[in-house]
Amino acid sequence: MGSIATGDETLWRRSLSGQGDAFGDLYDRHRDRVFRHAYRLCGNHHDSEDIMAASFLELWRRRKHVRVVEGSILPWLLVTTTNVARNRARAAARYQRLLNSLPRSREPDDASADPYRRYQNQLDNDLAQALATLSIEDLQLVSLVVFEEHTIAAAAAILNLTPSAAKSRMHRARQRLRTALNGDAATNPPTAPTPVLEGERP
Amino acid sequence: MNQLHVDNLFSDALRAKLVTEVGKIAPSRAKKRARLWTGTAAVAGIGLLGGVGATAAGLFSTPGSTQVTPLASPVTETHTGTATVQLGHSPEGATGIELQLNCLTPGRFEFEDGANTTCKAEDVGTRQDWTGYTLPLTAGKESITITTSPNASWKLTAQYVNTEITDWAVNPHGDTYGAENENGTPDLVAVIATNGKSGYAYRTDLEDANGTTASKTFKSPADALAWQKSIQGKEFVVPVYDSTGKTVVGEFVIGRGSGTSGSAGEPAPECAGVPPTLGPGETYPCPGLSTTETGRPAVPVPSS
Numbered sequence: 001m002g003s004i005a006t007g008d009e010t011l012w013r014r015s016l017s018g019q020g021d022a023f024g025d026l027y028d029r030h031r032d033r034v035f036r037h038a039y040r041l042c043g044n045h046h047d048s049e050d051i052m053a054a055s056f057l058e059l060w061r062r063r064k065h066v067r068v069v070e071g072s073i074l075p076w077l078l079v080t081t082t083n084v085a086r087n088r089a090r091a092a093a094r095y096q097r098l099l100n101s102l103p104r105s106r107e108p109d110d111a112s113a114d115p116y117r118r119y120q121n122q123l124d125n126d127l128a129q130a131l132a133t134l135s136i137e138d139l140q141l142v143s144l145v146v147f148e149e150h151t152i153a154a155a156a157a158i159l160n161l162t163p164s165a166a167k168s169r170m171h172r173a174r175q176r177l178r179t180a181l182n183g184d185a186a187t188n189p190p191t192a193p194t195p196v197l198e199g200e201r202p
Numbered sequence: 203m204n205q206l207h208v209d210n211l212f213s214d215a216l217r218a219k220l221v222t223e224v225g226k227i228a229p230s231r232a233k234k235r236a237r238l239w240t241g242t243a244a245v246a247g248i249g250l251l252g253g254v255g256a257t258a259a260g261l262f263s264t265p266g267s268t269q270v271t272p273l274a275s276p277v278t279e280t281h282t283g284t285a286t287v288q289l290g291h292s293p294e295g296a297t298g299i300e301l302q303l304n305c306l307t308p309g310r311f312e313f314e315d316g317a318n319t320t321c322k323a324e325d326v327g328t329r330q331d332w333t334g335y336t337l338p339l340t341a342g343k344e345s346i347t348i349t350t351s352p353n354a355s356w357k358l359t360a361q362y363v364n365t366e367i368t369d370w371a372v373n374p375h376g377d378t379y380g381a382e383n384e385n386g387t388p389d390l391v392a393v394i395a396t397n398g399k400s401g402y403a404y405r406t407d408l409e410d411a412n413g414t415t416a417s418k419t420f421k422s423p424a425d426a427l428a429w430q431k432s433i434q435g436k437e438f439v440v441p442v443y444d445s446t447g448k449t450v451v452g453e454f455v456i457g458r459g460s461g462t463s464g465s466a467g468e469p470a471p472e473c474a475g476v477p478p479t480l481g482p483g484e485t486y487p488c489p490g491l492s493t494t495e496t497g498r499p500a501v502p503v504p505s506s
Contacts, residue, residue: 009417015224018224018225018226018227019224019225020220020221020222020223020224020225021221022224023220023221023223023224024217024220024221027216027217027220028217031208031213032207032208035207035208049208049209049212052208053212053216056216056220057220057223060220060223060224067423069422069423070420070421070422071417071418071420098219102212102215102216102219103211103212103215104209104211104212105209105210105211105212151421153421153422154421154422156422157421157422157423157424
């Protein structure tokens, strides 16, 4: 009676047995989070869609390695998204033909015409560039802990780190990010440190 | 906020592609079932498992089960090769067409939506020659075409039906009871106890026994593995009550297989398609998860 336990774990197991609709459900469930994360990393709408698509395709291609953490496939998916975003050229090459074959609506309006949009795009790009200064390991941590509010313990588990190593990495990564966003950290001391969630979520 | 949403056209196409990709790896047995269930959310009490039809029929009145009401007399025709069976006008209130196909010779038989079944020589004349499902009704649909391999003979019984998921009932203590269905799980879940009696088990009892409750406390894969180890080989006995939730009528047993050793018999259906050999450093995705249950859910749920 597997249907009692609903959630990612069940859907993932059903996907592994070849039930496409279960994978479709996983896609519906996590699409937006993955897309937003991709956008954060590249700051560009079109590329984000490619990264998102490649991430789900990678999730499936590397299915034998996937681990479900805290009953969710999302941490794994986000790590994959980060990897894909970092290796965009390579990932895009693998799925280029497929990505090109997917239809897209025409962009209805010109982004540069709207001053608010232009400003937003600038901010998005700034953040994407700041994130680009992090090492891949640190970026993975920041993505899971800061953006997606996973516990350090969960992030450490999926990244094969000990919780204490993850904690000190987080600390260094935050300093590095701050420098990249604000200039010198010494002259701009942080006033409100990024909250880091520890312990169980409600 | 700016245009932070995925292009729907792109997303839909991607989703369809993913669903197809995943479907490709289905082993032949799983494929047969998976395909047949596709698009038939309102599955009647018929399944590919022998004997299930009878079970469901006996529990016709279980709240929350799918109630199938025939709306016209069934049409039965026998053909050889590809042919179309006319069903006549669809009656008012029809929501689907219930189909039962028996193969009379070995061959491959395909329904219009791509669902298909293959009969081997040893299936003919046995229970295995039977395939059934409910096709959702589309406007103007008044015939069924079966496409077959050359010279394959078949018998189709089809009839217009109305399928409806009934509501769960509420007992005097305020607990909902009935069959699990696409709306979820009631407080008291309809099951058939090991002594053959039908009754209800508390959802919370089932969740404690099958690991759903424990899984909520896991903080890492290590926790999950430790838990799996701790319960390996153990059996959990869940009491089965009548609809009041107070009088015990039997028990429902949930046991744990011993993971990859295979000594527990067939692998869990959800592990089908998982390669039996693993590369270095890989972990088997299904150990400990192959729950074996004695007794059975009262209404077949095509979840796996």
